[in-house]
Amino acid sequence: MPHEDFADLTLFITGPTWLRPEVRRAGMLPEFGHRDSEGNKRFVPIFEHLRTLARVGEGWDVMLFNGSGSTALEAAIRSLVADGETVLNVSVGAFGDLFHKMAVLNGKKAVQLKFEPGRAIDLERMEQALVEHRPAVVTLTQNETSTGVCNDVETACALARKHGALPVVDGVSLFGGADARIPESNPAMYVTSPQKALGLHAGFGIAFVSAEALDKAARVRNRGHSSDILNQLNTARKSQTLTTPNCGLANQMAVQLDYIVNVEGVENRYRRHAVMRDMVQAWAARQSGFELFAQEGFRSPTLTTLRPPQGMSVADLKKIKEAVRARGYLFDPGYGKLNADLEAKGLRPVFRIGHMGDITPEMLTGYLDALGEILAAR
Numbered sequence: 001m002p003h004e005d006f007a008d009l010t011l012f013i014t015g016p017t018w019l020r021p022e023v024r025r026a027g028m029l030p031e032f033g034h035r036d037s038e039g040n041k042r043f044v045p046i047f048e049h050l051r052t053l054a055r056v057g058e059g060w061d062v063m064l065f066n067g068s069g070s071t072a073l074e075a076a077i078r079s080l081v082a083d084g085e086t087v088l089n090v091s092v093g094a095f096g097d098l099f100h101k102m103a104v105l106n107g108k109k110a111v112q113l114k115f116e117p118g119r120a121i122d123l124e125r126m127e128q129a130l131v132e133h134r135p136a137v138v139t140l141t142q143n144e145t146s147t148g149v150c151n152d153v154e155t156a157c158a159l160a161r162k163h164g165a166l167p168v169v170d171g172v173s174l175f176g177g178a179d180a181r182i183p184e185s186n187p188a189m190y191v192t193s194p195q196k197a198l199g200l201h202a203g204f205g206i207a208f209v210s211a212e213a214l215d216k217a218a219r220v221r222n223r224g225h226s227s228d229i230l231n232q233l234n235t236a237r238k239s240q241t242l243t244t245p246n247c248g249l250a251n252q253m254a255v256q257l258d259y260i261v262n263v264e265g266v267e268n269r270y271r272r273h274a275v276m277r278d279m280v281q282a283w284a285a286r287q288s289g290f291e292l293f294a295q296e297g298f299r300s301p302t303l304t305t306l307r308p309p310q311g312m313s314v315a316d317l318k319k320i321k322e323a324v325r326a327r328g329y330l331f332d333p334g335y336g337k338l339n340a341d342l343e344a345k346g347l348r349p350v351f352r353i354g355h356m357g358d359i360t361p362e363m364l365t366g367y368l369d370a371l372g373e374i375l376a377a378r
């Protein structure tokens with residue numbers, strides 16, 4: 001296999017993300033038995049560090065689903081929405097839409113509340129939908145990766161509860177890059193993935209599950225096997241996975257979470273992400289004709305979305321991607337479906353700069369300089 005041909009690009013996309021050399025090397029650590037004491041050496045600290053990052057206490061269970069973030073999102077739908085109940089899927093973009101699709105495909109009675117791309121949740125409209133549809137469960141996206149909008153899920157969760165609904169939060173692409181505010185938001189379940197702001201490969205859906213969610217699941221039929229949070233509980237409480245985990249990823253995760261908590265420090269990590277968001281915004285202000293896409297006050301700390309100058313098409317962005325590749329980077333020309341919809345309406349496309357995981361401000365400076373030169377030479 002000619003793996004010498006695999007390019008070693010620095011990923012500035014929005015997941016998967018660039019891995020630190022130490023994390024790459026951890027992929028070479030020994031395989032192990034996942035019910036053996038060697039498994040505990042990896043997974044007990046993994047579960048503990050996830051709790052530290054989430055700031056959740058005794059009343060919460062941590063679960064690692066084999067699969068990806070989507071697997072755990074689907075488990076939330078299957079475990080928490082009972083027959084005859086309504087789930088309200090609040091969407092500000094493609095990942096909010098995905099949550100709705102999962103509810104529909106699992107046969108749940110689902111209503112979608114959609115907002116314009118680039119806009120955050122409008123709480124007044126959300127309240128109207130809660131009054132109108134009386135949902136038992138509400139799904140929310142914390143950091144909408146297709147548009148770069150970071151919602152105020154703390155207020156949205158409180159609003160859902162005011163109307164008697166259990167809130168569920170998709171925190172994929174934020175968790176590990178900023179404080180997820182889980183105890184303050186108090187969702188019934190919070191889901192994330194390793195391959196975004198945690199700086200790891202994909203392979204697990206990570207879930208923080210409240211006692212309330214476990215109670216609710218007991219009253220829901222047909223939860224499936226691996227999608228059932230009650231079925232996951234016994235192994236989760238032993239800091240294990242229900243089904244065989246990816247040992248390579250577990251080794252890397254043990255090393256990486258220890259680094260995040262004990263070496264970099266959680267607060268430093270969050271600060272670094274906020275600094276990088278500000279750097280990209282300052283860079284964008286220096287490029288003529290570029291505009292920030294996400295609503296002011298709701299701009300993500302882990303990725304930034306930008307509208308290029310008038311006249312620049314998706315095809316142009318794809319050409320830029322190839323020029324950037326020649327400099328050793330992977331450029332993100334935007335979320336495909338969003339750009340197809342925007343172009344069909346005669347609107348400018350949106351491209352993204354992922355600044356999550358272990359990307360440093362120095363790396364970001366190098367990337368923005370290269371991108372600026374390529375844009376200036378057009």
Ligand SMILES: *Cc1c(COP(=O)(O)O)cnc(C)c1O
Pocket residue numbers: 015068069070071095141143144145170171172173193196202
């Ligand atoms: C990437 C992403 C997902 C999907 O996660 P997978 O781990 O790819 O299944 C869901 N929601 C958001 C907000 C995402 O960014």
